[in-house]
Amino acid sequence: MFDRPAPGVNPEAMRKELSELLSGMTAQAAPVSTGHAERIALDCYGIEAIAQRLTGERDENFQLRTPDGAMYVLKVANPLEERAFLELLTAALLHVEQVDPTLPCPHVHRDLAGRAQTEVHDEDGTVRSARMLTWVAGKPLRMAERSAEQRRHCGQLAARLSLALRDFSHPAAHRPILWNLCHLPKMQDLLQELPDFPRADLIAEFIAHFEADIVPRLATVRQQVTHNDLNDRNILVADNDDDRIAGIIDFGDTVHTPLIADVAIMMAEQICEPHEAEPVVAELLAGYESVTPLLKSELAILRELIVARIVMSAVIPSWHRHRNPTNTHYARVTRDFVSKRMLIAETLLATAERPA
Secondary structure (H helix, E strand, O other), X not given: OOOOOOOOOOHHHHHHHHHHHHHHHHOOOOOOOHHHHHHHHHHHHOOOOEEEEEOOOOOEEEEEEOOOOOEEEEEEOOOOOOHHHHHHHHHHHHHHHHHOOOOOOOXXXXXXXXXXXXXXXXXXXXXXXXXXXXXXXOEEHHHOOOOHHHHHHXXXXXXXXXXXXXOOOOHHHHOOOOOOHHHHHHHHHHHOOOOOOOOHHHXXXXXXXHHHHHHHHHOOOOEEEEOOOOOOOOEEEEOOEEEEEEEEOOOOOOEEEEHHHHHHHHHHOOOOOHHHHHHHHXXXXXXXXXXXXXXXXXXXXXXXXXXXXXXXXXXXXXXXXXXOOOOOOOOOOOHHHHHHHHHHHHHHHHOOOOOO
């Protein structure tokens, strides 16, 4: 399908960069109990609530429910997480709230001292950073019936979020994060730890094409801070109306990257079958561009970026489960799942634009 280029890179530098990218994903910390989360909520925020643990790749997350039915999310960061990264996530939410107050995203709830971020101690006495956010009502998109109208609304809300973040900047937005599509070539290193991974030959072939032909073009398209994880768990629909998008949550992967990558991630996460690929792309794109247009140069690499996300969403969870077998944040990736996802990838690559 594609010609493999000569690597021409420094292996030692690549290993160092990969280690930096992976450090935040593999760092382990003593878990915070629900009882301790309740004490943090009361002592730091004056909120008496019952805590229920939520999943999280790096943060420890808790749903808090007060006696009068109000709900919040308490996020306790890994002690090894850099403070600047956490400040980025808070600053991004505060910026969105200011620019587009009606955008249904979590709002920052300040502590008793008026701080958007506070330091707490876990049960081991380790100092950790905590943040409180408002709860966004709705059910995950993955639990909803799919429709063209829903996808159009989804594209529109994603575009509004892109516009809200367009003028936002923060030094930590340039942080290294493995889920940034620009780092797709690093998937080859992860695959080396996963023997007998399904369709590894096709993935390696695509990675070579991406590194040679797409990475140079990424530097020429619009860049900004993006959500970077518009998957079907982070997009919510209304409880009583699957066609209405109720909110966008979990800004934990926020990063400065090509704008079109954010669009590609949203699309990759909503294509469930190979025959759905083109309709899903068209409907989400129509919704997005009804709010703000994309450039021709961005659209020209859209399908390769969708495939990049498809590859990452198969390889990274597999690698993470391999490295952390007791961590169940990611569901187990089966051979059948990978095979179907790669069929979707091949369908998209068959219609991808080729340089003249």
